[in-house]
Amino acid sequence: MSQVAAPPRRTGPDGGTPRPASRRRAPRRIGVRAVPYVMVAPFTAFFALFFLVPIGIAVYQSLHGTERAGLLGKPKDVFVGLGNYAEVLTDPGFHSGLLRVLGYVLLTIPVMLVLSAGFALILDSGIVRLRRLHRLAIFLPYAIPVVVATLVWGFFYQPEFSPIAGALRSLGFGTPELLEGGALLGSIANVAVWQWTGYNMIILIAALQAVPVSVYEAARLDGCGELALALRVKLPMLVPAMLLAFIFSLIGAFQLFNEPAVLRPLSSSVTADYTPNLYAYSKAFTDAQPGYAAAIAVVLALATFAFSFVFLRAGQRKGAL
Amino acid sequence: MKRLGLPLTQLVLLLSTVYFLLPLAWVLVNATKGSDDLFSAIGFAFGERFALFDNLAELGTYQHGLFWRWMLNTVFYAGAGATVATLLAALAGYTMAKYRFRGSGTLSVLILGAVLVPTTALALPLYFLMVDLGLDNNPLAVILPSCVSPIGVYLARIYAGSSVPNEVMDAARVDGVGEYSIFFSISARLMAPALVTIFLFQFVAIWNNFFLPLVMLNERALYPITLGLVDWNSTPPSSGNVIYHLVVTGALVSVIPLVAAFLLLQRHWRSGLAAGSITA
Numbered sequence: 001m002s003q004v005a006a007p008p009r010r011t012g013p014d015g016g017t018p019r020p021a022s023r024r025r026a027p028r029r030i031g032v033r034a035v036p037y038v039m040v041a042p043f044t045a046f047f048a049l050f051f052l053v054p055i056g057i058a059v060y061q062s063l064h065g066t067e068r069a070g071l072l073g074k075p076k077d078v079f080v081g082l083g084n085y086a087e088v089l090t091d092p093g094f095h096s097g098l099l100r101v102l103g104y105v106l107l108t109i110p111v112m113l114v115l116s117a118g119f120a121l122i123l124d125s126g127i128v129r130l131r132r133l134h135r136l137a138i139f140l141p142y143a144i145p146v147v148v149a150t151l152v153w154g155f156f157y158q159p160e161f162s163p164i165a166g167a168l169r170s171l172g173f174g175t176p177e178l179l180e181g182g183a184l185l186g187s188i189a190n191v192a193v194w195q196w197t198g199y200n201m202i203i204l205i206a207a208l209q210a211v212p213v214s215v216y217e218a219a220r221l222d223g224c225g226e227l228a229l230a231l232r233v234k235l236p237m238l239v240p241a242m243l244l245a246f247i248f249s250l251i252g253a254f255q256l257f258n259e260p261a262v263l264r265p266l267s268s269s270v271t272a273d274y275t276p277n278l279y280a281y282s283k284a285f286t287d288a289q290p291g292y293a294a295a296i297a298v299v300l301a302l303a304t305f306a307f308s309f310v311f312l313r314a315g316q317r318k319g320a321l
Numbered sequence: 322m323k324r325l326g327l328p329l330t331q332l333v334l335l336l337s338t339v340y341f342l343l344p345l346a347w348v349l350v351n352a353t354k355g356s357d358d359l360f361s362a363i364g365f366a367f368g369e370r371f372a373l374f375d376n377l378a379e380l381g382t383y384q385h386g387l388f389w390r391w392m393l394n395t396v397f398y399a400g401a402g403a404t405v406a407t408l409l410a411a412l413a414g415y416t417m418a419k420y421r422f423r424g425s426g427t428l429s430v431l432i433l434g435a436v437l438v439p440t441t442a443l444a445l446p447l448y449f450l451m452v453d454l455g456l457d458n459n460p461l462a463v464i465l466p467s468c469v470s471p472i473g474v475y476l477a478r479i480y481a482g483s484s485v486p487n488e489v490m491d492a493a494r495v496d497g498v499g500e501y502s503i504f505f506s507i508s509a510r511l512m513a514p515a516l517v518t519i520f521l522f523q524f525v526a527i528w529n530n531f532f533l534p535l536v537m538l539n540e541r542a543l544y545p546i547t548l549g550l551v552d553w554n555s556t557p558p559s560s561g562n563v564i565y566h567l568v569v570t571g572a573l574v575s576v577i578p579l580v581a582a583f584l585l586l587q588r589h590w591r592s593g594l595a596a597g598s599i600t601a
Contacts (some may be wrong), residue, residue: 035500036420040428043413043474050466051435054446061449119337128331136584137338140345143583145529147547148572151554152344155351155569163347163364194341227326255441258531265555277441281536284445293445301442308437 061294084295093273101275105253107189113242115197120204121230139198150262153191158266179267188259200245207241208234243315247308254304276300352573356566376570388571390542391549395528398545402467403524407516410470414477415508435471441532448536462537467527473519480515517589528579546575
């Protein structure tokens with residue numbers, strides 16, 4: 001990389017004769033040496049306070065429980081060691097939420113990755129018409145806040161407003177229950193696929209455009225058709241970008257909160273422990289058990305980290321990253 | 322097969338585009354319906370009365386114009402947070418690319434690790450911190466954490482490394498320009514495209530944020546638009562106060578600024594995503 005040492009030599013106090021036009025005062029050696037520290041200080045301070053300290057607080061909280069002396073006594077923090085963790089790890093509510101999130105991962109990520117890679121390959125091949133329009137339309141959901149997207153899809157799912165239900169009813173079918181039971185998870189997955197496919201597609205298109213044109217020209221000279229070019233040459237080149245998209249989607253999926261929280265008033269199937277994140281939220285704010293909530297958050301973050309680390313390493317070993 | 326392949330691809334693409342635009346089309350159509358038509362004319366059918374302007378007027382006055390208050394809050398939170406985040410990220414990324422200093426390695430490892438930490442995981446502990454600082458239910462509780470963008474530092478560092486030549490910095494030093502002036506008057510300008518991208522992405526991230534303000538704020542007048550619309554949508558119909566038409570019209574109005582920004586600034590977000598994918 002193009003790094004230069006600080007302090008830079010040429011600005012030393014005796015570095016050549018000062019130009020007469022320069023209005024510079026006598027340079028300060030310490031001042032120059034401090035430059036990089038001063039420039040990273042603001043970010044580092046914010047980062048420490050709003051990123052590192054909260055992690056510390058979460059760990060501290062998770063080791064404490066709340067105890068009340070009597071019904072109206074003042075709540076008091078007591079050290080409980082790993083008690084909260086032992087409880088979280090054996091809590092059926094936490095388990096069911098985690099399982100639901102895994103189901104959500106299976107429903108969303110494969111579909112999303114296949115769709116975004118497919119769209120990227122089609123739009124990059126240049127064989128179809130109106131490429132810019134398609135690309136923009138597929139990407140547009142990314143510009144819609146998750147909450148608004150879920151609200152709107154919520155209208156699609158409610159029997160009273162739903163164009164889907166309306167169409168099915170007019171064809172003589174019953175009204176589908178899209179907001180209850182097992183179908184709910186599919187309805188939530190649909191919002192996520194709708195929202196993130198275009199974003200991942202744009203990343204994959206960018207990855208394709210970074211490949212030198214000569215690679216494609218060589219393949220074409222060898223008699224490679226557009227379809228074979230897409231599947232045999234381009235697709236393998238997309239693997240690293242797809243693996244990264246996979247990992248970031250996984251991180252997001254573990255934190256699933258917004259969609260079920262927004263659909264909660266519409267559906268009795270969204271329980272307080274629907275996802276681990278929702279569980280942590282209700283433990284902290286409904287049940288006033290901040291220690292327990294913190295333990296859930298820490299376990300969830302560790303699980304996320306472990307998963308993404310395993311997949312990153314697997315990718316590195318396979319030489320994909 | 323060859324003759325069928327292309328029209329088929331075209332058709333699949335067309336159907337997909339319809340799917341991705343469908344919810345937006347639904348919002349557009351249904352924002353024109355009054356409360357009554359919303360229930361009687363289902364889906365994409367237009368209602369008997371074109372009520373878009375009535376809805377907009379009601380949106381502006383309902384609960385003393387709370388909707389526009391929420392929009393202003395959102396613009397303020399996102400604007401302030403993204404501005405500070407961009408400045409901090411630019412300074413830090415540039416310094417890490419162009420200077421050698423103690424702790425640089427540790428800092429870059431921490432920042433890279435932080436990219437993998439989802440912001441929702443931090444929201445609860447941040448809330449406890451803000452309570453300790455006495456800042457809960459205060460706009461600062463939403464703005465301050467939004468000023469940290471690890472991915473922004475990462476982007477700024479890569480861009481500074483490739484677009485700010487050392488020769489230019491050295492030439493400025495020979496001319497007696499101080500290190501800070503070099504950054505603000507030369508390097509920051511060379512980094513402008515990356516800075517726009519960082520700003521844009523952070524702005525969108527704050528605009529879209531729901532969990533953090535949900536945790537931090539309990540006074541409705543402080544809500545950003547996401548929280549506000551959910552609040553309206555959660556009003557039970559049994560309360561005799563059906564405001565779904567306002568929710569739909571509000572959703573439409575609330576997405577216009579971001580959609581417009583994305584359409585106008587296509588070049589910037591595309592180059593930003595490209596930078597992120599190639600170098601990550």
